[in-house]
Amino acid sequence: MDSPLRLITTEVTPASELAKTVEALLVVASQPLPVEDLAAAAEVDVLHIGEALELLSERYSEEKSGIVLELVAGGWAFRASAAASEACARLFEKPVEKGLSQAALETLAIVAYLGPMTRPEVARIRGVNVDGVIAGLVERGLIAEGGRENEFGAIRYRTTPLFERIFGLESLAALPRVDDLGADVTEIRERLEAVAEKRPA
């Protein structure tokens, strides 16, 4: 009859020891960790991991801690508390960029003035491959996918509300007029394509 006695005299329960191991694993991980991985690493069964996670969920919860334990995409991971989200956003903030490259400006101008356009269409006018530039503009949220040419066709890109905000436009209709280049979108586009063809390869 010594097992109850042992339970009483032991200050650290196995569950809280295991919880320490689990929090260590979680602080090292770059991905959410499934219960099975935690169990394999700690060499215990998943039921014990469940108990440890329960303890940790209690400890790492909003209000109580800046670190919050969360179950996401089938795994467990630490995140910053909602209360600390602003401070965290500041930590990851990058310095404001002053301007855009010529390639980005040309691509944006084409998409803004000539309407939703596919990569090959933009490439034809600019006379160079535009994949990298398009990807960059999508990443910055200045353009976004806006449908396809047809069911299996190329993706069309259009400017975003963020683009309008940054360029101080209430809408695309507020873009400065370019009547000298053509009477309407079709004419302007034809002219740009004609010029592009004359450009030396």
Next chain:
Amino acid sequence: MDSPLRLITTEVTPASELAKTVEALLVVASQPLPVEDLAAAAEVDVLHIGEALELLSERYSEEKSGIVLELVAGGWAFRASAAASEACARLFEKPVEKGLSQAALETLAIVAYLGPMTRPEVARIRGVNVDGVIAGLVERGLIAEGGRENEFGAIRYRTTPLFERIFGLESLAALPRVDDLGADVTEIRERLEAVAEKRPA
């Protein structure tokens, strides 16, 4: 007269509130965070960050927690406790998986102590070609290119923050002084003189 009352009823002090923000920042950061960065993100001055870190160092220490707070590579960072190392080893790669060869350690030492160095400079001190060793250290992320001797000169290598982190250095300044040969030379001379004295005139 409600301010004393408020003091009594408030459970969380500002310092512990800030500590929560700091632990949140540390759990999302991918590099050790200097106090200045913590202060900027939390929008407080560095003195307060110091207090918060003191609270956290207490809480996140070996024995007490599976997560340990340490000052390393110029900033504060979490790591797993030593107690959890076996479990971690089952799930993650070690920062330096197979240890480092004598050649790699000597090269690292030369680059760490003598500052950014080119391959020929390291080779001159080690007395052998170091191209392979340098390439290996670059691949492991322990050294990195850090500028050139001059516009067309050889590439200089410097140690990385990962190097400091793996070796647990607060900064390169934390490397111990390596005593020079001075003592040995004196010793040799003294012995020679002792022998010379015995020589019949």
Next chain:
Amino acid sequence: MVTPVAVRELELDLDAFEGPFDLLLSLVLRDELPLRELDLAEIIISFIEHLHAKGELDLDACGEFLILISALLELKARAMFPEEEAELAELEPEEAAEELARRLAEYRRAKEAANWLRERLEERRDYFFRMGPAPLAPKSERKLAPQSPLKLVEALRGLAVEPPEPSTTHMALRFPPTSQFLDRWRALLRRRTRFDFDQEVAGLSRVEIAVAFLALLELRKQNEIAIAQAGPFAPIRISRADAERSLSWTAHSA
């Protein structure tokens, strides 16, 4: 009765080697013991201690030892600085010795530092930390300052500019007509009796200067001018034919 010190049998107890000196030598010569691992100062000290213990100086032994240890030193130096043999050879013996000592000391320090790093690595091998980004870290956004829509217009207009016709200027040098300079020099000489060629052609292209000089030669041929130069690279002086006499003075006074 003095027993000669058998240098070859000198017992050594070094960090890298334990045994008689001759065994060490043969191991080194067979490349079985890397010289760079050997601390030669340790050997010297052992030898001196050995002499010291005997309480008398055996010159023969010293001579033999000196030869052996200097051979080892040279071998070690060559092993350590293979590509710099020549460089060291250019130095005076004392300078070379000093340079060698400096480099050996530097290498010794590097080795000590490497040992420290090894211990440190050993201490910390059980410390794991996250080497990638945190699983649920906030995304970092690239922020852009407000931009003028006129930049878009500018970019679009730039795309509408017809490319220039291919240039052929590089295919032929275009020479200005000599007559242009004949007229110019004659007009100048109507106003002035003499001028410096260099001053008048300053700012013209090389081709234009050449044509301008051809025009001068043409005028000289027709006896309209005199050309004089005080010496190589001195200014070329042009004067009206009727002012030739005063110009000869210039030439003599140079």
